[in-house]
Amino acid sequence: MHIATWNVNSLKVRLPQVLDWLGSHRPDALCLQELKLEDAKFPLAELRAAGYHAAFSGQKTYNGVAILSREPAANVAFGIAGFDDEQRRVISADVRGVRLVCAYVPNGQSVDSDKYRYKLNWLAAFSGWLARELAAHSRLAVLGDFNVAPEDRDVHDPKAWEGQALVSPSEREAFRRLVGLGFKDSFRLFEQPEKSYTWWDYRMNGFGRNLGLRIDHILLSSDLSVNCGSCSIDLEPRRNERPSDHAPVVAEINI
DNA sequence: ATGGCTATGTAGCATAGA
Numbered sequence: 001m002h003i004a005t006w007n008v009n010s011l012k013v014r015l016p017q018v019l020d021w022l023g024s025h026r027p028d029a030l031c032l033q034e035l036k037l038e039d040a041k042f043p044l045a046e047l048r049a050a051g052y053h054a055a056f057s058g059q060k061t062y063n064g065v066a067i068l069s070r071e072p073a074a075n076v077a078f079g080i081a082g083f084d085d086e087q088r089r090v091i092s093a094d095v096r097g098v099r100l101v102c103a104y105v106p107n108g109q110s111v112d113s114d115k116y117r118y119k120l121n122w123l124a125a126f127s128g129w130l131a132r133e134l135a136a137h138s139r140l141a142v143l144g145d146f147n148v149a150p151e152d153r154d155v156h157d158p159k160a161w162e163g164q165a166l167v168s169p170s171e172r173e174a175f176r177r178l179v180g181l182g183f184k185d186s187f188r189l190f191e192q193p194e195k196s197y198t199w200w201d202y203r204m205n206g207f208g209r210n211l212g213l214r215i216d217h218i219l220l221s222s223d224l225s226v227n228c229g230s231c232s233i234d235l236e237p238r239r240n241e242r243p244s245d246h247a248p249v250v251a252e253i254n255i
Numbered sequence: 256a257t258g259g260c261t262a263t264g265t266a267g268c269a270t271a272g273a
Contacts, residue, residue: 009272010262034272036263061263062271107273115271147273166273199273203259213273245261245273 001096001253002026005143005216006237007033007104007199007246011064015043017240019050025234027250028070029095031102031143035064042066059088065102065144069095081132083125090126092133098224098253099137101130103144108165116165119147123174131181139255140221142183145246147215148175150185154214156195166215184225186218186251187233198233199246207238218251227254 004027008014011032022030030052035042039058047054047068055076056066065088067073073093080090089104103126108119134140148171152158161167179185187196197212206212220228229252238247 013262034262107271109271109273164273201259201273202261206260215273242261 001028001098001255002250003029003031003098003100003141003143003218003253004248004250005031005033005102005145005218006248007145007216007244009034009036009244009246011035011043011066012037012041013242014244015046017237017243019046021237021248022050022052022068025250026070029073029100030068030248031100032066032068033064033102033104033145035059035066036061037064055091055093057088057091063088063104065089065091065104067091067093067095067100067102069093071096073100080125080129082129083122085122089122097139098255099133099140101133101140101142101144103142103146105145105147107147108171110165111163111168119165120170120174123171123178127174127178127181130178134182134221138221138223141224141251142219143217143249145216146175148172149213149215150175154197156197156211156213161213166213179219182221183219184222184228186220186225186228186231187214187249189225189228190231196233198249200238202245207243216246216249218249220251220253224253224255228252229254
């Protein structure tokens with residue numbers, strides 16, 4: 001079973017690339033973030049024609065998440081139970097007996113902003129809810145744009161980023177606490193190339209110079225992680241014309 | 256170097272992203 005996550009930064013703009021990618025990789029499930037479109041404009045027919053079902057939670061202009069799957073998803077749920085949030089950032093569903101949580105964690109902007117406080121509150125609520133989800137689903141995967149680079153090796157220039165949003169100690173602590181509920185960062189289960197990142201700034205030829213951050217992750221519960229055969233970042237779509245600023249991450253689970 | 260680039264909403268720029 002192959003599962004993947006990709007922040008597409010507008011599904012409207014990136015739809016041809018998503019369809020291409022689905023065609024060449026045929027994942028069992030693909031989690032998308034930053035759809036930036038309302039549900040009425042979700043390209044269901046095009047995805048169905050490509051052989052994929054979709055569960056989605058969209059929003060005009062901002063946010064929006066979806067789970068695409070070859071087999072229809074079951075038990076679709078929206079948001080974080082017990083945490084009221086206008087922003088469409090979480091969708092969950094069962095695909096082939098695995099509980100998938102697709103998440104778009106807030107960016108946080110800067111550490112002295114309201115958005116940063118919202119991010120930390122959001123992560124606390126997310127962790128509390130995931131603890132309950134983990135108790136209910138032994139086969140649980142959390143995929144998405146976490147907007148946290150967990151360690152200095154996930155940052156192209158740790159000195160330059162020190163103390164900023166995405167790498168600040170409080171965010172990293174929140175990420176560690178979340179993983180500590182009983183997950184593995186699937187990417188770190190394996191030997192990986194140095195300077196592996198999933199996001200690069202559009203400006204200053206960030207991708208060409210590999211000035212990136214690893215902020216998109218696939219977290220696996222113990223029952224899944226022991227059966228994880230690989231996890232890798234697919235750099236190819238970042239080389240496309242009009243690319244998303246994020247690259248997809250793919251994990252293979254032998255179940 | 257507080258710039259640089261992209262997408263959206265909406266009509267010349269503002270906001271957001273990371």
